[in-house]
Amino acid sequence: MSSRELILGRVRRALADVPRDDTPYEQAVPRGYLREHGARSVAETVDLLAENLADYRALVHRCAAGELAATIAGLLAAHGSASVVVPAGLDETWLAATGVTRVPDRAEDTSAELDRVDSVVTGCALAIAETGTLVLDGGPDQGRRRITLVPDHHICVVRVPGQVVSSVPQALERLDPGRPLTWISGPSATSDIELDRVEGVHGPRTLEVVLVSGG
Amino acid sequence: MSGTFVGMPAFPEAAHEAVNNPTLRANLRHATHTIRAKRAVAVSELDDWAALREAGKQIKDHTLRHLDRYLVQLEESVTAAGGVVHWAADADEANRIVVELVRATGESEVVKVKSMATQEIGLNEALEAAGIHAYETDLAELIVQLGKDRPSHILVPAIHRNRGEIRDIFTREMSEWGRPAPEGLTDTPAELAEAARLHLREKFLRAKVGVSGANFMVAETGTMMVVESEGNGRMCLTLPETLISVVGIEKTVPTWRDLEVFLQTLPRSSTAERMNPYTSMWTGTTDSDTADGPRTFHLVLIDNGRTDTLADEVGRQALRCIRCSACLNVCPVYERAGGHAYGSVYPGPIGAILSPQLRGTQSEIDASLPYASSLCGACYEVCPVAIDIPEVLVHLRERIAEGGPVTREGNKAVLKPAKGHAAERAAMRAARWAFGHPGALRTGQRLASRTRRFHPRTLPGPGRAWSDTRDLPAVPAEPFRDWWQRTQGGKDVPK
Ligand code: SF4
Numbered sequence: 143m144s145s146r147e148l149i150l151g152r153v154r155r156a157l158a159d160v161p162r163d164d165t166p167y168e169q170a171v172p173r174g175y176l177r178e179h180g181a182r183s184v185a186e187t188v189d190l191l192a193e194n195l196a197d198y199r200a201l202v203h204r205c206a207a208g209e210l211a212a213t214i215a216g217l218l219a220a221h222g223s224a225s226v227v228v229p230a231g232l233d234e235t236w237l238a239a240t241g242v243t244r245v246p247d248r249a250e251d252t253s254a255e256l257d258r259v260d261s262v263v264t265g266c267a268l269a270i271a272e273t274g275t276l277v278l279d280g281g282p283d284q285g286r287r288r289i290t291l292v293p294d295h296h297i298c299v300v301r302v303p304g305q306v307v308s309s310v311p312q313a314l315e316r317l318d319p320g321r322p323l324t325w326i327s328g329p330s331a332t333s334d335i336e337l338d339r340v341e342g343v344h345g346p347r348t349l350e351v352v353l354v355s356g357g
Numbered sequence: 358m359s360g361t362f363v364g365m366p367a368f369p370e371a372a373h374e375a376v377n378n379p380t381l382r383a384n385l386r387h388a389t390h391t392i393r394a395k396r397a398v399a400v401s402e403l404d405d406w407a408a409l410r411e412a413g414k415q416i417k418d419h420t421l422r423h424l425d426r427y428l429v430q431l432e433e434s435v436t437a438a439g440g441v442v443h444w445a446a447d448a449d450e451a452n453r454i455v456v457e458l459v460r461a462t463g464e465s466e467v468v469k470v471k472s473m474a475t476q477e478i479g480l481n482e483a484l485e486a487a488g489i490h491a492y493e494t495d496l497a498e499l500i501v502q503l504g505k506d507r508p509s510h511i512l513v514p515a516i517h518r519n520r521g522e523i524r525d526i527f528t529r530e531m532s533e534w535g536r537p538a539p540e541g542l543t544d545t546p547a548e549l550a551e552a553a554r555l556h557l558r559e560k561f562l563r564a565k566v567g568v569s570g571a572n573f574m575v576a577e578t579g580t581m582m583v584v585e586s587e588g589n590g591r592m593c594l595t596l597p598e599t600l601i602s603v604v605g606i607e608k609t610v611p612t613w614r615d616l617e618v619f620l621q622t623l624p625r626s627s628t629a630e631r632m633n634p635y636t637s638m639w640t641g642t643t644d645s646d647t648a649d650g651p652r653t654f655h656l657v658l659i660d661n662g663r664t665d666t667l668a669d670e671v672g673r674q675a676l677r678c679i680r681c682s683a684c685l686n687v688c689p690v691y692e693r694a695g696g697h698a699y700g701s702v703y704p705g706p707i708g709a710i711l712s713p714q715l716r717g718t719q720s721e722i723d724a725s726l727p728y729a730s731s732l733c734g735a736c737y738e739v740c741p742v743a744i745d746i747p748e749v750l751v752h753l754r755e756r757i758a759e760g761g762p763v764t765r766e767g768n769k770a771v772l773k774p775a776k777g778h779a780a781e782r783a784a785m786r787a788a789r790w791a792f793g794h795p796g797a798l799r800t801g802q803r804l805a806s807r808t809r810r811f812h813p814r815t816l817p818g819p820g821r822a823w824s825d826t827r828d829l830p831a832v833p834a835e836p837f838r839d840w841w842q843r844t845q846g847g848k849d850v851p852k
Contacts, residue, residue, distance in 0.1 A: 146444040149606065149660045152767040153425045156668035160422045167611055170419040175408035175618070194631060249648035253562045253596050273632035286649040287595040287637075291588060310632075311617040319578040319613045320438070322595075322649050325636035330588040333628070334497035334513055335520055335546040337388055343496055343550050344557065345588025345635065 178308035179272055187271045188302045192353060194274025198328025199341060200349040207356045210299070214263060215240035217297055217350055223260035227289045231282020236263065236299065247285040253292055261295040262346075267323075269300045269351075270313045274328065276300065276351065277313060279321040287324055296346040298326075302353045367725035372694035381517050381695050388516050389686040395629035396683060396739070402631070403621065412618045414743040417677035420576075420609055421667060427576040427609045428658070434579030438641020440654040447766075451659045452483035455568065455601055458655055459489050462599050464565045470583060470590045471495035472570030473511065473680060474603050476702040477715075478661060480568070491568065492534070492560050494589035496553050503530040509696030509704060511682035512627055517695060520544040531556050557589065567593035567651065571604045572679065573619060574656075577612045580640045581656070584623060584633045594637050600651035606658050607667075607676040619679060622741035626681035662715030668764035671752040675711045677742040684736035684746065690729055699726065706736035710749040717765055718757050724775060727753035 143151075164170075182190065192202045205213045218226060218240050225243040237244065245251075245259050265283035266276045276298050278284045290296050300306065307313050317323060330345030341347055375381055400406050420427055432442045445451035459467055467484065469475065469491050481491040481502075493502040500515040501508050504526045508514030515523070524544040531538040536556045542548060569590070571581040581602060583590050594600060610616070624633045643649045667673050685691045685705030696704035700722040701712035709730055713723040727750050736746045756763070760774040 144444070145446045145450060145660075148446050148767070149444050149658070149664060150425050150428065152660065152664035153428070153606075153667060155767065156664050156673075156764065157422060157424070159670055164422055165419075167419055171415045171615075172408070172412055175405040175412055179403060179405070198630075198634070257558070257562060270632075275632045280643070280647060280649050286647070287591065288649075291591050291595065310620045311614075314614060314617045314620075319575065319580045319638070320640050322640075322643055323636075323638040324591065325632065325638075327630070327632040327634050329634065330586070331634050332496045332550055332587050334495075334500070334515060335523060335549055336384075337391055337513070338546040340546045340550040343554050343587040343589065344494075344561070344592055 176309075177311050182271075182308065184303045187308055188306055188353065191269055191271035191274065191300075191302075191306055194271065195276075195328070195351050196274075198274050199331075200274070200328050200351050202351050202353065204302075204353045204355070207354055210236055210352065210354050211239040213352055213354075214297060214299075217352075218242050218261055218263075221261060221295050221348065223295060225259045225261070227256065227259050227262040227285070227293060229264055229283055229285030229289065232263065232265065233283065247289050249286070253288065256288060256292040259293045261297060262289050262293045263297045263299070264290055265299050265301075266305060268305045268307055268313060268316060270307055270310060272309045275313075276326045277317065278324045278326065279317060280323075281321075287322055290324065290326070291345055294342070294346050295348045295350070296326075296329075297350045297352065299352045299354055302355050367721040368694070368698055368700070368729040369725060371698035371700060371722075372690075372729070375695040375698050376693050378695075380519065382693060384517055384519060385692055385695055388510075388513060389692050392512075392629055393686045396626060396686070399625040399629045399631065403625070406622075409618055409622050410741055410743055413622055413679075413741055414677065416610055416615050416618060417607075417679075417742055418674070420611055421607065421673060421676055424606065424609065424667065427611055428606055430576040431574055431579065431609055432658075434576065435574075435641060435654075435656050436579075438579045440579065440641040440656055443655060443657045445657055445659045445661070447661050448478035448659075451478045451603060451657055451661065452480055454657050455480060455603060456483060456487045456489065458599070458601055459484065459566055460487070462566055464489075466490040466492065466560075466564070467566040467568050467601075468492050468494050468560055468564040468593045468597065469498075470567070470569040470585070470593045471498050471514070472568075472603065473702055474570045474605050474659060475568065476508065478603070478659065480603065492557070494557050494561070494593060495585070496550065496587060496589075499553055499557065500526060503527065503534065507697060508702065510685060511680055511704065511707075512685075517697070520546060520549065523549055527552050527556075535559060557592075561589075561592040561596055564593070564597045566599045566601065567597035569593055569600065569602045571602050571608055572623065573616060574604060574609050575611075575613050575616065576609055578640055580613065580638050582616065582636065582638045584636045586628065586634045588635055591635055591637055594639065595650045597651055599653045599655070601655045601657065603657045603659060606660060606663055623679055623681055626679075626683040626739065626741040662717075664767060665717075665764045666711075666714040669714065669752075672710065672714050672749050674744050675707065675714060675749060677744055678707050678711065679742060680707075681741055683739040683741065687735040687739050688730075689733060689735075690731060694729070699729065701726075706730060706746045707744070710744075710746055710753060713753055713757075717763070718753075718772070724757050727757060 195202050227245045229247050267279040269276050329349040330342045332343045333339050443454050484491045493499050497515040510516040521544050527538040538552045573582045624630050642654050688706050691705040699708040703711045709726045713726045718724045732747045734747050757775050760772045763772045
């Protein structure tokens with residue numbers, strides 16, 4: 143007998159007490175919890191996102207669509223970056239004001255090559271206000287998962303209010319489970335040494351979020 | 358389970374040692390109290406906490422009650438998404454499968470995401486024996502691995518180490534394993550974390566094989582999910598060409614939507630954050646034009662005592678556990694005894710009910726674990742999936758003392774009553790401990806009052822002979838101590 147048959151057989155014997163007409167999933171799981179917490183206007187939801195991002199030590203910037211290129215150029219300069227990874231589908235105008243070397247996100251590049259790049263600029267799939275979370279789904283303006291992981295500086299652009307949802311349930315509704323998903327809430331952190339929080343053990347040590355409106 | 362713990366003394370002796378170690382007790386007290394207070398704040402932000410907890414409980418219960426169906430569905434979804442599913446009845450088989458999978462890649466090292474399942478089966482030791490180096494990449498696991506030590510907490514495995522000890526371990530051991538610690542390393546957490554970053558980065562960048570567990574597996578879609586803080590998980594899950602995930606069969610949930618419950622309750626219960634810094638979700642392998650993440654994905658589903666646990670109608674609720682560690686942080690026994698005293702990878706209240714079920718109660722340590730509690734009920738109150746740990750503890754105590762039907766490796770057996778006075782002795786030692794610690798006793802009594810309508814009229818376990826011929830005295834509605842404090846001995850009853 144294969145282990146598969148063995149284990150499934152054991153499971154079935156172990157569940158001999160469960161009646162055949164046991165309550166079906168739809169009725170067994172009560173969904174009395176909230177779809178979002180508290181009543182907020184759209185503007186308040188965006189404010190909450192900014193607040194929660196900052197609370198987890200992301201650096202939050204806000205600008206209008208027309209100022210985005212200048213904002214990104216300023217952030218790259220302030221960080222002292224000489225090179226930036228660019229996802230294939232990133233809006234070209236976003237990097238129009240900076241002269242730093244662009245490194246395209248290519249499948250054949252090794253992790254070690256990526257490690258030599260200073261920054262990465264991406265969009266996102268959506269952002270969750272209640273938890274201060276950015277969600278990337280590998281879309282054309284976000285690229286492969288590793289490009290937002292290996293470089294030490296990540297600039298993520300969120301279109302507000304269009305890409306902002308209030309809560310985790312609203313986020314899952316809008317996401318496609320077939321895509322590779324990365325949820326980011328603040329920069330990499332550890333509390334393993336006497337529970338003192340230290341940023342940036344392995345992921346980017348600096349996470350900057352640009353909330354761009356009117357785009 | 359892992360051979361690491363073979364020869365462990367039973368809980369009372371191990372706990373005795375820990376209680377007499379002042380550094381350990383201070384570390385534990387600081388850590389558990391800090392997380393406990395933060396957790397309460399994080400939970401109070403959600404006014405539907407009770408409803409989320411109930412939904413989490415029901416999702417897991419429903420899945421467990423139909424686990425055969427959901428496992429088959431999961432297998433189909435993962436396969437359809439390009440993954441390969443393997444089934445392992447016990448630790449040896451799981452280790453064999455992983456060793457063969459790594460060998461087939463031609464590699465001799467793997468990078469690992471922190472995973473309790475792989476600790477449970479002793480995977481690192483098995484890989485080492487096969488000539489394959491397994492590098493733990495979670496900072497705390499790295500500290501434990503370099504220190505040739507064992508984890509002592511589910512969430513912060515090196516909770517028993519302070520910064521000076523960590524500096525010494527890094528300075529002494531890092532060079533044995535790769536990039537040495539920087540010259541003149543001090544004991545500030547930032548410098549220690551930086552040393553770990555440099556040491557591990559060289560391993561991540563060349564790694565061809567990653568090994569992980571998973572927090573959840575979605576039957577409907579075949580999606581796997583890992584939550585973490587540091588980014589080491591993302592490194593192991595996305596950089597290598599081959600990813601091998603070793604996961605207990607009980608980690609299944611039916612639908613994608615179910616994650617909305619656990620993504621709210623797990624981070625808040627565990628690190629007391631609104632959301633942990635990183636969560637990765639992947640479904641099989643992505644197609645070749647996107648080439649995002651590993652090209653090959655293997656899922657090893659492990660039983661290793663889980664189906665035996667499932668066969669126990671009272672005890673099976675332990676399989677709902679989502680390993681948040683909230684119960685450890687509130688447990689007065691864990692706070693004093695520390696994680697090592699439990700002699701298993703699952704410490705604290707959940708360890709006290711899970712380990713003896715997964716491993717059986719033949720060994721002295723496993724027979725003593727259900728007594729490692731004051732039954733104060735704090736663990737039940739914080740548990741995000743509402744596992745009634747005290748209920749299972751009492752059930753297991755009765756099983757050990759009186760014997761009765763059990764399932765071992767799928768076969769029905771009858772457990773003999775514990776020999777001689779072993780159970781009684783264990784109970785008495787635990788009682789002596791509780792009476793020596795008035796705080797724990799007080800909470801225990803409070804719980805006894807609150808739950809008194811559930812109390813049996815006869816004593817479970819070795820007390821039965823005594824209570825066969827007597828009625829147990831009823832537990833008063835309020836413990837005497839509480840009444841005294843509230844009324845100052847009856848002088849000041851509020852009107
Ligand atoms: S038993 Fe409950 S509280 Fe304890 S680790 Fe498991 S889920 Fe968390």
